[in-house]
Structures are given as structure tokens and as C-alpha cells.
Amino acid sequence: MFKEILKKMVVDAPGGVGAVLMGYDGIAIDQYLPDMGDIDLQLVAIEYSNIVKEIRRTAEILGTGSLQEVTIKTERLYVIVHALTDEYFVALTLERDGNLGKGRYLIMRESPALCQALI
């Protein structure tokens, strides 16, 4: 059921290339990752899970409240990371000519369903 939700996000987001439901320990629960040529999206998600963990820790230490979302824009991709629970997050990756706003909306729209399914 996770995969259905992840697939819906990727398909509905213009420029969507993949989505992963993952623990902060870098282990994926499920994913929808159509092939993207020379970029290994699973590796991207694993690498970013470390960074998100670090950002979360920093936000808490600094008293800026718990982390909710991180958006990363590189030359080739957008990566949107959305915190779901204390242990899990969902990451949606878009092409640079994709629609970041729609991606953020979709990840927000589908998050309650993912949280529900996680319980």
C-alpha cells in the first residue's frame, strides 16, 4: 500500500522521478523509483537521510522547533524531504524542470495516508 501512495505522488507531480519512504537510519520501507539513467535514486535517498537526521538534530538543539520539511535544489534535481514520524520520512525527487510547488503540495497531501499506513 505504501508503493501505491508513493507512485501517486511521482505520477501526479510534473517532472516526478521517484519517491522513497525511509527511516532516518537510511533503510527504505518502500519506494517507487523508475529508472533514472546515471543517477542512483536509492543512493540519493540514503545519503540525504543522514543529512536530514543532522538537520533534525540541529533544529532541536537550536530551539527552532522540530524539522518538518527540507527542499534541496541542485543543478539537476529537486529533492523534497518531509518528516512523517520520529523515525520515518518521505522523499520526493523531481527533475529541475518539474513543478516544485506541486511536488510540495502532493507530499503534504499524501503524508497523512503514509502516517496512517505506518501505524
Next chain:
Amino acid sequence: MFKEILKKMVVDAPGGVGAVLMGYDGIAIDQYLPDMGDIDLQLVAIEYSNIVKEIRRTAEILGTGSLQEVTIKTERLYVIVHALTDEYFVALTLERDGNLGKGRYLIMRESPALCQALI
């Protein structure tokens, strides 16, 4: 002259609370940080500089192209980090009820002036 540009970003952005021009080594060149109660914005910028450095390294290793922008949303703040050169970035912080889109626009609008002033 840096401070004037930084101040313009903060003042023009609804909910703007501070802006810092900083090296990836965590040393600030200049800043415009009106007091924000219990949150130490300079410390926020220093802590995030480490994370941005890490994201930049990761983006390059993964072949997703160089890092351009990171947006962090916590319970209390938005932090927008925009890469300027290989050594420097600018960070703009907004209240959570601020206008993230306007903040991103302003940081993009003022970045060429900051780059120019850095040379």
C-alpha cells in the same frame, strides 16, 4: 555594502527575521540580525553551514549537480540557504507565518549583487 543588501532582503520579506552572508567554514562576512528573543540566529547560521557543506559534498558525489538552494522548514522558522560561490552562501531566515515564496524570490534577486560585491 553587504549589510545593506542583507537588510533589504530581511525588510522586504514578510516575516523576515535575519540574513547572513557566510563562508562554508561557518565564518560570517556580514549579517543583518535584529534580535529574535530566545533564538540565536548567528548560531543557527553556523550550525546550518556545516549541513550545507555536507549537502554540497553529497550532491557532487551523487552526480546530481552542484547545490543551488536548500530550504528548511521547522516548527518555528524557515531557513533559505542560497549558494553564491564555491566558498560563500547567503542564508535568509523567516518566521513560519512569513512568505517563503517571496523570501526565495528576494534571495535570488539580491544574489547577483552579493556575488558582485564579493569579487
